[in-house]
Amino acid sequence: MEIIGGSCRFGLWFVHVWWNDKTVHRVRFSRTGIPGGVPELIQRYCAGHVLNLSQLDTPAIREDTVYSRIYRAVQQVPYGSTSTYGEIAAGSGTSPRVVGQAMARNPVPLVIPCHRIVAAGGIGGFSSPLEIKEALLSMEKKGLRKGVK
DNA sequence: AACGTACACTTAT
DNA sequence: ATAAGTGTACGTT
Numbered sequence: 172m173e174i175i176g177g178s179c180r181f182g183l184w185f186v187h188v189w190w191n192d193k194t195v196h197r198v199r200f201s202r203t204g205i206p207g208g209v210p211e212l213i214q215r216y217c218a219g220h221v222l223n224l225s226q227l228d229t230p231a232i233r234e235d236t237v238y239s240r241i242y243r244a245v246q247q248v249p250y251g252s253t254s255t256y257g258e259i260a261a262g263s264g265t266s267p268r269v270v271g272q273a274m275a276r277n278p279v280p281l282v283i284p285c286h287r288i289v290a291a292g293g294i295g296g297f298s299s300p301l302e303i304k305e306a307l308l309s310m311e312k313k314g315l316r317k318g319v320k
Numbered sequence: 321a322a323c324g325t326a327c328a329c330t331t332a333t
Numbered sequence: 334a335t336a337a338g339t340g341t342a343c344g345t346t
Contacts, residue, residue: 267330
């Protein structure tokens with residue numbers, strides 16, 4: 172099946188998604204939108220609904236590699252909570268530094284919620300503006316508090 | 321194929 | 334505050 176691209180709004184940014192059916196191949200953030208739609212789940216997530224995007228399928232978690240193991244561990248982190256690089260490392264049999272690398276190269280943010288992984292002593296980093304990581308976390312926190320919205 | 325360097329970190333001085 | 338330790342990837346020999 173052919174991969175289609177689309178975007179949807181998230182706060183000040185646009186989320187670009189390349190996907191087909193229930194499989195998401197690539198996600199990235201941008202200041203500008205592109206034509207086309209995104210999976211309904213992602214649309215609703217961006218609108219503030221409390222839902223776990225890890226139910227979406229992505230090739231990145233199917234490989235038999237260290238990164239895939241890490242990504243699967245990251246997907247276990249529930250909406251609105253956070254984990255640390257160290258914890259993910261322990262859970263996937265590697266080292267924190269590697270987790271950082273995996274996050275930095277994450278092809279599908281949101282689907283693999285790398286924004287929920289923070290440093291032991293602070294928020295840690297983010298490839299796109301750190302602002303986005305903070306916005307996502309505070310949105311999730313807010314969503315939990317309110318129940319749904 | 322080996323080698324050096326770079327990392328979105330951590331833990332121990 | 335600083336440094337040593339960590340596992341993997343990537344570019345350069």
